[in-house]
Amino acid sequence: MADLGTPSPPLLLVLCSKSPRELDLSLSLTSKNGTFKLAGVEEEIRVLIQSDVDPGTQQTIETNLYMDALSTNLFGRLLIWSPRLPSTHDLVSQNFCEIPLGAVCVTDLQFKGRGRSKNVWESPPGCVMFSFTLEMEDGRKLPLLQYIVSLAVTEAIKEVCRTKGLPDLDLRIKWPNDLYLNGLKVGGILCTSTYRSKKFNVCAGVGLNLDNEKPTICLNRALKEMSADAGQIKREDLLAAFFNKFEYLFEVFLDQGFQVLEELYYKTWLHSGQKVVIEEKCDGHIENSVVTIQGLTSSGYLLATDEENKKFELHPDGNSLDFFKGLVRRKLE
Known part of the structure; x- marks a missing residue:
């Protein structure tokens, strides 16, 4: 007889609530057998409300501390x-219609995380990893959402440092969705969406190095x-602090x-006045031209000018993992 091995332990989901309203939502989720799905996952998914968790189960997140600091009307109230x-992104996106808007999923260890361009984001212990749900109706604003999420992260860290009497951390946004500290990547943003019933169902995710020093640097x-x-x-x-900031900014x-938030955003990003070399094919050979980044266009791409002060919109070419090594330009009238 073949040795089938030891079955994998179930994936545990613990539902934590800000108020009786979210508690009722949690109870409704646990009452449905097999509510949560994850494609490609063979382990059983076990769902409990916090009061039903075995006292011997080690919970690494202090939910009372989190809920006491949360002051939102929607976001983050069901954790x-x-x-x-x-x-976390797959759990939220694949179960979007089952969980309430504004719900957030947080994990200690993520082993098949999602990054830009279908990259896998392996997240060691010490990372802050979470994804949450929201809806939008205006598709023209959708590409700009990642900038709001990025800005909420940087503003939240400023707020925590200020209120806790900590030194200021000069966290910066690298367009379009990376977070940098002291010249090294410390986090990233991922926003995905599907269109349903005349609305965009959006899943927004954040990964941030808080206590893990590898592979680059961490906040603490x-x-x-x-x-x-x-x-x-x-x-x-x-x-x-993130959800308090995000709800207001959103x-x-x-x-x-986005225009009313641009000044605040530009104070935090890395690129105002940055010169970028654009490689373009001309008559069978490559010509380099230098443009200067001025800001963002209304569609969320980079606004740049050349030496003659002509305006261009810079787009990634889709082939390079580094956006600034694969930019193409489109002249603006």
Whole structure:
């Protein structure tokens, strides 16, 4: 008889609620057998509300600390925590219609995370990894959403450092969706969407190095290097600050557009005045031209000018993993 081996332990999802309303939603989710699905996952998915979790189960997230710091009306009020998942983004996107808008999924260890261009994002312990749900109606604004998420991350970290008396971390946004600290990548943003019933169902994800020093740098190590006596950023405080900031910025974005947030965004990104070399084919050979980044166009691409002050919109060519090594330009009238 073949040895079938030891069955894999179930994937545990723990539902945590801000108020009785979210608790009722959690109870409705646990009452449906097989509510949550994950394509390609053979393990059983076990769903519990927090009060039903075995006392012997180690929970690494202090949900009371998180919920006490959360002041939103929608986002983050239902938290789905798991000790390990293939991908928070897959869990949220594949179960979008089952979970309420604004719900967030957080995991300690992610082993099949999703990055840009179908890359796999392997996330070691110490990362802050979460994905959440939202809806949008205006497809013209959809490409700009990743900038709102990025801005909410940088503003949240500023807020946590300020309120906790920590040194300021100079976190920067690298267009279109990476986060940098001291010249090294420290995190990234991923937004995906599907169109259904005249609305865009959006899943937004954030990965951020908080306590893991590898493979590049992490926030708490940077704080310690700035001051040996500096305290540390807690994951719960960072998550709550993010959703507090995001909900406000998202409402402004929907009501007034991205233009009113551009000044704040440009204070945080890396690229104003940056010169970029564009490679273009001309008569069978490659010509290089230099343009200067001025900002963003209304469609969310890079706005640049050449030496004659002509305006161009810069697009990635789709072939390079580094956007700035694969840009093509389109002249603007």
